[in-house]
Amino acid sequence: MDDQTRMLAGMGGLGGLSQADVGDPDSVRKQQSLGQPQQDIGDILQQIMAITDESLDEAQARCWPEEAPAQWTPQREGELGGSTAGCALPLNFQHRKHALNCHRMKPALFSVLCEIKEKTVLSIRGVQEEDPPDPQIMRLDNMLLAEGVSGPEKGGGSAAAAAAAAAAGGSPNDGSIEHSDYRAKLTQIRQIYHSELEKYEQACSEFTNHVMNLLREQSRTRPISPKEIERMVAIIHRKFSSIQMQLKQSTCEAVMILRSRFLDARRKRRNFNKQATEVLNEYFYSHLSNPYPSEEAKEELAKKCGITVSQVSNWFGNKRIRYKKNIGKFQEEANLYAVKTAVDAANVSAQASQANSPATPNSGGYPAPCYTPDGRL
DNA sequence: TCGAATGATTCGTC
DNA sequence: GACGAATCATTCGA
Numbered sequence: 362m363d364d365q366t367r368m369l370a371g372m373g374g375l376g377g378l379s380q381a382d383v384g385d386p387d388s389v390r391k392q393q394s395l396g397q398p399q400q401d402i403g404d405i406l407q408q409i410m411a412i413t414d415e416s417l418d419e420a421q422a423r424c425w426p427e428e429a430p431a432q433w434t435p436q437r438e439g440e441l442g443g444s445t446a447g448c449a450l451p452l453n454f455q456h457r458k459h460a461l462n463c464h465r466m467k468p469a470l471f472s473v474l475c476e477i478k479e480k481t482v483l484s485i486r487g488v489q490e491e492d493p494p495d496p497q498i499m500r501l502d503n504m505l506l507a508e509g510v511s512g513p514e515k516g517g518g519s520a521a522a523a524a525a526a527a528a529a530g531g532s533p534n535d536g537s538i539e540h541s542d543y544r545a546k547l548t549q550i551r552q553i554y555h556s557e558l559e560k561y562e563q564a565c566s567e568f569t570n571h572v573m574n575l576l577r578e579q580s581r582t583r584p585i586s587p588k589e590i591e592r593m594v595a596i597i598h599r600k601f602s603s604i605q606m607q608l609k610q611s612t613c614e615a616v617m618i619l620r621s622r623f624l625d626a627r628r629k630r631r632n633f634n635k636q637a638t639e640v641l642n643e644y645f646y647s648h649l650s651n652p653y654p655s656e657e658a659k660e661e662l663a664k665k666c667g668i669t670v671s672q673v674s675n676w677f678g679n680k681r682i683r684y685k686k687n688i689g690k691f692q693e694e695a696n697l698y699a700v701k702t703a704v705d706a707a708n709v710s711a712q713a714s715q716a717n718s719p720a721t722p723n724s725g726g727y728p729a730p731c732y733t734p735d736g737r738l
Numbered sequence: 739t740c741g742a743a744t745g746a747t748t749c750g751t752c
Numbered sequence: 753g754a755c756g757a758a759t760c761a762t763t764c765g766a
Contacts, residue, residue: 630744630745630746630761630762630763631745631762631763632743632744632745632762632763632764633744633745638744653754653755671746672745672746674754674755675745675746675747676744676745678754678755678756678757679744679745679746681755681756682755682756682757682758683743683744685756686757
């Protein structure tokens with residue numbers, strides 16, 4: 362049995378007080394005159410202790426005795442101030458509820474019970490209250506903001522589209538068809554995202570209000586502190602925020618797919634700049650006997666040329682096959698780079714001599730193409 | 739406008 | 753997984 366059920370059952374248990382105790386002022390006066398307030402508290406606490414060991418069924422049985430419906434009359438209901446319309450609560454239950462609400466010890470008892478709850482269960486839960494912002498949500502939020510899906514609308518994500526076009530190596534103004542397509546689809550995603558987000562927020566708000574009303578209503582019959590209600594609201598918000606995270610994840614995936622389509626590399630091919638081609642050619646002709654750069658060399662070349670390692674691999678793959686197919690055609694190019702490298706080597710050698718240090722021999726020009734038996738260069 | 743050049747992709751092989 | 757070969761799609765210069 363959980364705490365709240367026990368508390369509720371405990372309140373029902375207070376109905377065990379006799380009708381005379383509650384409804385008869387003389388009886389109350391009599392007890393006070395006899396100096397019995399301490400005994401009252403003792404009795405109530407004893408009942409609570411007994412209830413904590415009681416099962417839910419037992420507690421319900423105590424609240425819903427079989428003879429109760431027979432005692433119900435509309436007049437009595439009016440006297441008790443409670444409405445049973447629609448729920449047909451037995452008179453006995455209403456009576457006990459009324460007795461509880463009117464009992465002079467109720468405020469003090471509620472206060473004590475609230476305090477106990479705060480010090481036990483709720484204080485343990487309270488440790489987790491101040492959760493730091495979820496890094497996953499922060500990442501998603503940042504991405505959606507950068508893509509122009511969340512945040513203020515800036516021309517339907519044209520900034521992101523322009524950035525995407527620029528990333529593809531082209532001017533943001535060219536490829537107007539793709540650009541407008543991208544914008545249109547991004548706007549669509551944005552609209553769906555906001556519409557869903559609005560639905561979630563509305564549902565969250567409605568559910569929160571419903572729970573708060575329910576708890577406020579229940580707080581008349583069992584001890585629920587405002588802090589506890591706040592905590593419950595926080596729990597609901599956390600649950601809805603996890604649903605929102607799923608929505609954000611799906612939106613991010615949709616944007617990623619859109620971007621990858623928009624940036625289809627084959628359609629957005631751009632020639633490498635002159636400097637990059639020179640760096641690649643220099644490496645190729647200076648390693649003609651073995652034009653297979655290692656991973657490290659590829660990374661180095663990619664860095665120098667401002668391209669990716671895959672692009673370097675592609676370039677060398679194309680270069681090897683095209684060179685092999687037409688060596689004669691590439692001979693001139695090879696000679697050109699041979700001269701260039703010889704000049705560079707001479708410069709390095711001169712600098713080394715000036716520094717009185719032995720010259721380090723390098724590849725020393727361009728060796729003749731050498732093929733392995735399997736036909737490789 | 740056309741053909742060469744070029745970067746990327748696909749497929750088969752090792 | 754790296755590579756060769758074929759092919760595609762785009763760019764560029766005459």
